[in-house]
Amino acid sequence: MKPFMDKDFLLSTPTAQKLYHEYAADMPIIDYHCHVSPREIFEDRRFENITQVWLGGDHYKWRVMRSNGVEEKYITGDAPDREKFQKFAEALPRAIGNPMYHWCHLELKKYFGYEGALNGETAEEVWNLCNEKLKEPGMSVRGLIAQSNVAFVGTTDDPVDSLEWHQKIKEDPSITTVVAPSFRPDKALNIDKAGWKEYIAKLAEVCGCEIKDSAALECALASRIDHFDAAGCRASDHGLDYVIYRPADRAAVDMVFSKGMNDEALTVEEIELFKTDLLLFCGREYAKRGWVMQLHYNCLRNPNKKMFAKLGPDTGYDVINTVNCGEAVAGVLNALEETGELPRTILYSLNPADNQLLDTIIGAFQGTEVAGKVQHGSAWWFNDTKTGMQEQMTSLANLSLLGNFVGMLTDSRSFLSYTRHEYFRRILCELIGGWVENGEYPADMEMLGGIVRDISFNNAARYFGIGR
Numbered sequence: 001m002k003p004f005m006d007k008d009f010l011l012s013t014p015t016a017q018k019l020y021h022e023y024a025a026d027m028p029i030i031d032y033h034c035h036v037s038p039r040e041i042f043e044d045r046r047f048e049n050i051t052q053v054w055l056g057g058d059h060y061k062w063r064v065m066r067s068n069g070v071e072e073k074y075i076t077g078d079a080p081d082r083e084k085f086q087k088f089a090e091a092l093p094r095a096i097g098n099p100m101y102h103w104c105h106l107e108l109k110k111y112f113g114y115e116g117a118l119n120g121e122t123a124e125e126v127w128n129l130c131n132e133k134l135k136e137p138g139m140s141v142r143g144l145i146a147q148s149n150v151a152f153v154g155t156t157d158d159p160v161d162s163l164e165w166h167q168k169i170k171e172d173p174s175i176t177t178v179v180a181p182s183f184r185p186d187k188a189l190n191i192d193k194a195g196w197k198e199y200i201a202k203l204a205e206v207c208g209c210e211i212k213d214s215a216a217l218e219c220a221l222a223s224r225i226d227h228f229d230a231a232g233c234r235a236s237d238h239g240l241d242y243v244i245y246r247p248a249d250r251a252a253v254d255m256v257f258s259k260g261m262n263d264e265a266l267t268v269e270e271i272e273l274f275k276t277d278l279l280l281f282c283g284r285e286y287a288k289r290g291w292v293m294q295l296h297y298n299c300l301r302n303p304n305k306k307m308f309a310k311l312g313p314d315t316g317y318d319v320i321n322t323v324n325c326g327e328a329v330a331g332v333l334n335a336l337e338e339t340g341e342l343p344r345t346i347l348y349s350l351n352p353a354d355n356q357l358l359d360t361i362i363g364a365f366q367g368t369e370v371a372g373k374v375q376h377g378s379a380w381w382f383n384d385t386k387t388g389m390q391e392q393m394t395s396l397a398n399l400s401l402l403g404n405f406v407g408m409l410t411d412s413r414s415f416l417s418y419t420r421h422e423y424f425r426r427i428l429c430e431l432i433g434g435w436v437e438n439g440e441y442p443a444d445m446e447m448l449g450g451i452v453r454d455i456s457f458n459n460a461a462r463y464f465g466i467g468r
Helices: 014-024 040-042 052-053 059-067 081-094 097-111 124-131 139-148 164-171 196-207 212-232 250-261 268-289 304-312 326-338 350-365 388-398 421-435 445-463
Strands: 029-031 148-154 179-182 234-237 292-296 344-348 375-376
Touching: 014 445, 029 445, 040 139, 040 164, 052 124, 059 081, 059 097, 059 326, 081 097, 081 124, 081 344, 097 124, 097 421, 139 148, 148 445, 164 179, 196 250, 196 388, 212 250, 212 268, 234 268, 250 268, 268 292, 268 326, 304 375, 326 350, 344 350, 350 375, 350 388, 388 421, 421 445
Parallel strands: 029 148, 148 179, 234 292, 292 344, 344 375
Antiparallel strands: none
16 A cells, blocks of 8 residues: 555656656746736735635635535635634545545645644644744745746736736846736626626726727727736636637627627627627737637536625636537637637637547647647646546547647646646656556657656746746
């Protein structure tokens, strides 16, 4: 029996162990998509206790607690932090087979030196240990980033954001990690969602212009794209319920815009043609600036309407959707490719059944400007499990070139989540090591080590232009 999460955790063969320890483990981290706060980075926030840094805003942990019957007051409510931590500690042992169990113990081990297992009985010991450790100089936000060897952080930012905290970070020579904004224009596209008209008014105010038709809206977005570009932005990110491709002429798009501004009911067809037009416009603008376009889709948002009314969005109630978007994804890529305006693009579906679909689509739209121009993004959200990562990488290897993969991201709001890159790298090395041990690939450690280093860091550095 192997010890619990020892140095060879998830590494069952000599090849996997060598690849991880000698090639993957010490590579820097490029966390090109996350939701951490640039303000907290600049201000170098310190956390008073483990609950603040661990449970605040972490939907994954909230779902674990809810699945264990924990009352909401201990999750998003006003219960004391110590009691919230206790409830989570009591739920965690039930999470056998869940990556949350591994993530938590990797974080406890790396940042707090805790080698045991967190449960209801050890909660007091862990609480005291972590809280004392958090007082040390290297446990501030910047300290956590530094000890995690993070070279690049790509935050997620709204077009109306002033980006003042990014500018302050950029001007502070003591911050050596590159922190860049990512352009997230969902609120401008979501004409079918509550608050869209009010958002357009806010965008107009920020841009100092009148947005009276779709062309003016595009002009306003272009000005904000310029603003982001000046701040060092390298990527956009679109959170789509499903990918849409329904092209229309300017008159039709303006009609839909006008109806939205007048609070008139919109048909599904009208909503889709409006979103298609703006998505294609954004793609063209990204291509002009050499940005990466990220498309996240197939999430069914807030199906529990009672809890949505109580807690609002982004509180851990979203689920996997199963819309077949293959034709639409190909349509969007083709429309941009036909005019020579397809940017580097990363595609993520929350539905793991789409793995093979995406791996064949990306093969139809590659380019010569960078190896792996169109990427199948890392196993996302509900799929960043051990099994989910294995399946995503195996499908990518089967149908494309795994060696050109840009690797892992945290997609997290926590500054302790960088151990997810370690988790990914261990799974990567185990997967490749298994193929080598089985005689499916030569035991050429120089070649294999290069592949592992590329997927861990180098490919993303090239893809996002980090260091140039």
